[in-house]
Amino acid sequence: MSELRQDPVIGRWVVIAPERGARPQEFEPEPEEDIRADVCPMCEGNERMTLPEVFAIRDSTEPDRPGWYVRVVPNKFPALRVEGELEAVETGLFPHMNGIGAHEIVIETSEHTMDLAFAPDEQIIRVLTAFRRRVEDLRRDTRFRHFVVFRNHRRAAGATLSHPHSQIIALPIIPKLLLDQLAGSSRYFSQNGRCIFCDIVQRELDEEVRIVQATDHFVAAALYASPYAYGVNIYPRRHSHDFVTMTVEEQVDLASLLRRLLMAYRSAAFNPPYNLVFQMAPSIPPACEVPQGCANMEEHYHWHIQVAPRLSSVAGLEWGTSFYINPVAPEEAAADLRKGLPSA
Amino acid sequence: MSELRQDPVIGRWVVIAPERGARPQEFEPEPEEDIRADVCPMCEGNERMTLPEVFAIRDSTEPDRPGWYVRVVPNKFPALRVEGELEAVETGLFPHMNGIGAHEIVIETSEHTMDLAFAPDEQIIRVLTAFRRRVEDLRRDTRFRHFVVFRNHRRAAGATLSHPHSQIIALPIIPKLLLDQLAGSSRYFSQNGRCIFCDIVQRELDEEVRIVQATDHFVAAALYASPYAYGVNIYPRRHSHDFVTMTVEEQVDLASLLRRLLMAYRSAAFNPPYNLVFQMAPSIPPACEVPQGCANMEEHYHWHIQVAPRLSSVAGLEWGTSFYINPVAPEEAAADLRKGLPSA
Numbered sequence: 001m002s003e004l005r006q007d008p009v010i011g012r013w014v015v016i017a018p019e020r021g022a023r024p025q026e027f028e029p030e031p032e033e034d035i036r037a038d039v040c041p042m043c044e045g046n047e048r049m050t051l052p053e054v055f056a057i058r059d060s061t062e063p064d065r066p067g068w069y070v071r072v073v074p075n076k077f078p079a080l081r082v083e084g085e086l087e088a089v090e091t092g093l094f095p096h097m098n099g100i101g102a103h104e105i106v107i108e109t110s111e112h113t114m115d116l117a118f119a120p121d122e123q124i125i126r127v128l129t130a131f132r133r134r135v136e137d138l139r140r141d142t143r144f145r146h147f148v149v150f151r152n153h154r155r156a157a158g159a160t161l162s163h164p165h166s167q168i169i170a171l172p173i174i175p176k177l178l179l180d181q182l183a184g185s186s187r188y189f190s191q192n193g194r195c196i197f198c199d200i201v202q203r204e205l206d207e208e209v210r211i212v213q214a215t216d217h218f219v220a221a222a223l224y225a226s227p228y229a230y231g232v233n234i235y236p237r238r239h240s241h242d243f244v245t246m247t248v249e250e251q252v253d254l255a256s257l258l259r260r261l262l263m264a265y266r267s268a269a270f271n272p273p274y275n276l277v278f279q280m281a282p283s284i285p286p287a288c289e290v291p292q293g294c295a296n297m298e299e300h301y302h303w304h305i306q307v308a309p310r311l312s313s314v315a316g317l318e319w320g321t322s323f324y325i326n327p328v329a330p331e332e333a334a335a336d337l338r339k340g341l342p343s344a
Numbered sequence: 345m346s347e348l349r350q351d352p353v354i355g356r357w358v359v360i361a362p363e364r365g366a367r368p369q370e371f372e373p374e375p376e377e378d379i380r381a382d383v384c385p386m387c388e389g390n391e392r393m394t395l396p397e398v399f400a401i402r403d404s405t406e407p408d409r410p411g412w413y414v415r416v417v418p419n420k421f422p423a424l425r426v427e428g429e430l431e432a433v434e435t436g437l438f439p440h441m442n443g444i445g446a447h448e449i450v451i452e453t454s455e456h457t458m459d460l461a462f463a464p465d466e467q468i469i470r471v472l473t474a475f476r477r478r479v480e481d482l483r484r485d486t487r488f489r490h491f492v493v494f495r496n497h498r499r500a501a502g503a504t505l506s507h508p509h510s511q512i513i514a515l516p517i518i519p520k521l522l523l524d525q526l527a528g529s530s531r532y533f534s535q536n537g538r539c540i541f542c543d544i545v546q547r548e549l550d551e552e553v554r555i556v557q558a559t560d561h562f563v564a565a566a567l568y569a570s571p572y573a574y575g576v577n578i579y580p581r582r583h584s585h586d587f588v589t590m591t592v593e594e595q596v597d598l599a600s601l602l603r604r605l606l607m608a609y610r611s612a613a614f615n616p617p618y619n620l621v622f623q624m625a626p627s628i629p630p631a632c633e634v635p636q637g638c639a640n641m642e643e644h645y646h647w648h649i650q651v652a653p654r655l656s657s658v659a660g661l662e663w664g665t666s667f668y669i670n671p672v673a674p675e676e677a678a679a680d681l682r683k684g685l686p687s688a
Contacts, residue, residue, distance in 0.1 A: 005569035009528040009540060010521070014571045014668045018676065079661075079669045093540075093547055094568050148667070150660030158659020167661070175667035180354040188353075196353060196437075203437055224438050225349035227358045277664025308663050315502020316494035317423075317511070319652050320621025323492070323519035324358045325423045332362065 002080060002099030004173060006089075012176040015099055017079050042163035044068070044110035051076060054104065055134055057126050070126045071107040072134055072168075078103035079169065086143040086172055100143055102170035106130050112163050117262035124255035127166070131278065132244045134168050139283050144170040146178065149243075149278040157273035157310045166276075174282050181279070182301060189300035197302030200224075201235050209331045212261065212338055217253040220261055220307075222334040227324030229312045230269060230333045232261065234305040241281040241301040258305075260342050265309060267340030268333075273310040279303060346424060346443030348517060350433075356520040359443050361423050386507035388412070388454035395420060398448065399478055401470050414470045415451040416478055416512075422447035423513065430487040430516055444487055446514035450474050456507050461606035468599035471510070475622065476588045478512050483627050488514040490522065493587075493622040501617035501654045510620075518626050525623070526645060533644035541646030544568075545579045553675045556605065556682055561597040564605055564651075566678040571668030573656045574613060574677045576605065578649040585625040585645040602649075604686050609653060611684030612677075617654040623647060 002017040041049035047064045050073040060067030074082070080101025089097045108127045109119065116124065135147045151166040152158040174182075188196035201219050204210055210222040212232055223231040234257065236250065246254070265272055281301040318324045346361040385393035391408045394417040404411030418426070424445025433441045452471045453463065460468065479491050495510040496502040518526075532540035548554055548565040556564040556576055567575040578601065580594065590598070609616055625645040662668045 007569040008544060009532075010524040011528060012569070012571065012666055012668075014569050014670055016569075016670050016673050018671060018673045093543060148661055148665055150664055152659045158657050158661075169661060171667065173667075175665035177354070177664070177666040180666075184353040184355060199437060200352060223351075225351040225356070225358050227356065275660030275663050277660050279664065306664055308660070310663075313502050314658075315496045316619030316621050316652070317492055317502075317513060319619050319654075320494055320521070320623065320650055321492055321519035322356055322521040322524075323515065323517075324356075326358055326360050327362060329360050329362045 004080075004097045004099050006095040006173075008093050008095070010176070011179070013173045015079055015101075017099065019077075040112055040161070040163050042071075042105075042107045042161065042165060043112050047071075050105075055130060055137070057130065066110075068110060069123065070109070070130045072130055073105050073107070075103040075105050075167070080171070097172065100172050102138055102141070102144065102168070104134060104168045106134070106166040106168060108164040108166060114164055115262075116164060117259060117266055119259060121252070121255045121259060124259055125251055128246070128251050128255060131166070131168065132246065136244055138168070138170045141170070143172055144283065146171045146174050146282040147280065148175070151276040152273075153275070154271075154273035157275050159273075178279070178282065182281070182297065185300040185302070186296075189296065195239055195300055195302050197235060197304065198239055201237065210334045212264070212334050213257060213341055215253050215257050217250045218257050220257060222330035222337070224330060226326055226330050226333075227318075228308060228310070229326055229328040230265070230272070230309045230337070231326075231330070232307040232333075232337070234258070234261070234307065235302065236304070239302055241298045241303060243278055243280050243303045256344075260344075261307065261337070263342050264337045264340035265307075268336040269309060269311060275306075275308045275310065277306040277308065279306055345428075348441045348443050350439040350517075352437050352439070354520070355523070357517045359423055359445075361443065363421075384456055384505070384507050386415075386449075386451045386505065386509060387456050391415075394449075399474060399481070401474065410454075412454060413467065414453070414474045416474055417449050417451065419447040419449050419511070424515070441516065444516050446482055446485070446488065446512070448478060448512045450478070450510040450512060452508040452510060458508055459606075460508060461603060461610055463603060465596070465599045465603060468603055469595055472590070472595050472599060475510070475512065476590065480588055482512070482514045485514070487516055488627065490515045490518050490626040491624065492519070495620040497619070498615075498617035501619050503617075522623070522626065526625070526641065529644040529646070530640075533640065539583055539644055539646050541579060541648065542583055545581065554678045556608070556678050557601060557685055559597050559601050561594045562601050564601060566674035566681070568674060570670055570674050570677075571662075572652060572654070573670055573672040574609070574616070574653045574681070575670075575674070576651040576677075576681070578602070578605070578651065579646065580648070583646055585642045585647060587622055587624050587647045600688075604688075605651065605681070607686050608681040608684035609651075612680040613653060613655060619650075619652045619654065621650040621652065623650055 002015050004013055004015050006013050044066045053063050053071050053073050055072040056068045057070045058068035080099045082102045084100055086100045087098045089095055131149050148169045185196050204221040212220040217237055218234055220232055220234045223233055280303040281297045312327055346359050348357055348359050350357050388410045397407050397415050397417050399416040400412045401414045402412035424443045426446045428444055430444045431442045433439055475493050492513045529540050545563050554566040561581055562578055564576055564578045567577055624647040625641045656671055
């Protein structure tokens, strides 16, 4: 059973998950995985190799059979397990709780070698629908306070299987970076009466230099203070704290933007390893965890997608201080990406 | 000229340093460097290949000539430049300031292939002396508010040259992780009237399971909520916010502990890539930056050394949330390291 532990000094929660690891020798870097399609558990025809699906968009009516476009299954080796009662947090100097959570895999296509940058928009729309539907369903479980939807592309970004997939993790705690974001957006709102992300979007549109693409419903801009090279955030123009509020029109618009942005990365930076992370407000306001309080998260938080290429290395300075050296000016990154962006 | 920028939402400073990079193609992973000793700028006899030394422990009296044990030189490709006036922080939504700082290289030995784990204790004592003397000297420059002393071991931990060396960076800002630590230690002190690190050391000694080694003056313990596998902190038993207060006796004790701990890592985890980071209080109390205030840092902060092996990978979940999956229980890590620890 894994365990959640909180750092006594900075308040960061981590999950200690020994069943996923790993003696030290198993940490040796592995070559880029190149599993054959006939043994890939995510390929069409191999549905028996996964746990039973919890969601699918499919033609056939039979679950766990071929004939699907997108399929969501529980992770066989989850970081957090869904079974069990959530224990109260053990407080004091060394806070901890049991590792309850959910960990699901969104298989984005039945095609082993498809790349999202080359996928038809309808397929990306289906993937976004799967994200929304699964988060909506998982939210009914009141043990979970926060949801993380993310994608690891290539081994250097943490992908262990090459078949295109994303992951959804449900957490019983609020992760540190989100607490920091909520503290910042809450403070800004109380001082200015406006959402800080709305103001950032407006400022980016005014300054133009960091804009990669502005569509009818979304703005993709290189991060002003990106800790890594070529970091981009995609913000919805319409203020909302929660990505499940996306309309059909917005989803269609986002699918096209996402595909073209990934193509721009391929063209500007040679198919870099990257992480995509959907950032949304937690489901239950963490009233006591944020110094400024978390009332009105609907007003002061603004969901967005973080695109984090893994190009620059992280050394002792960054790891030990959270002070990052970014070797590419965000304005240069935006210019490079604009050049590589297909028009449609 | 590099520029410091602050994230408008979470307050994290980063340095945008385009002169160090790098078009995208230059990010392609390089093989482990294996430069020949005759062209290594850190080797004895090649002193002309570095900038003039700012400190050395040497037999000969001539600077920048052979005959030295430890040599400190400015980095030829610094993340932050020492020249110039520090501009006031430009506040508002997108805060920034010019990238003033110092970036020095501590060449730990004249021997190209020496590993700190096999070095004589006297040599490690000299390295610690160089750290102290350089930080003491840099502190006279009132533009700098914080100092980071760190070591990257092997390419995967950020080392670009294999000759044993550490780095010292002087910053005009307080990095995010330290602000978080100060907020935590300040809050704990105001609630309990005690240093949280002192209490952690006592609790670790009581519980025993995470202790790797306790010496006369230091306690090395696996981190209770380590975000990565085999994370260890080395705490001085004597409360002090600042590592330059180390006595000669403490320095001798630390040198032996450090050497044996690095040997234990080699034996438990096959010479893993790692970062060593010296964590100390900032030089100027950041009065306004920490919610709880930073009065009495001398009382509530406690310097320590963070040992961060780079075994487990960082994927989208960790990168996007600061929620880490650690696949090795800290108690197991401590047991493994104890087994590998030489007695002397």
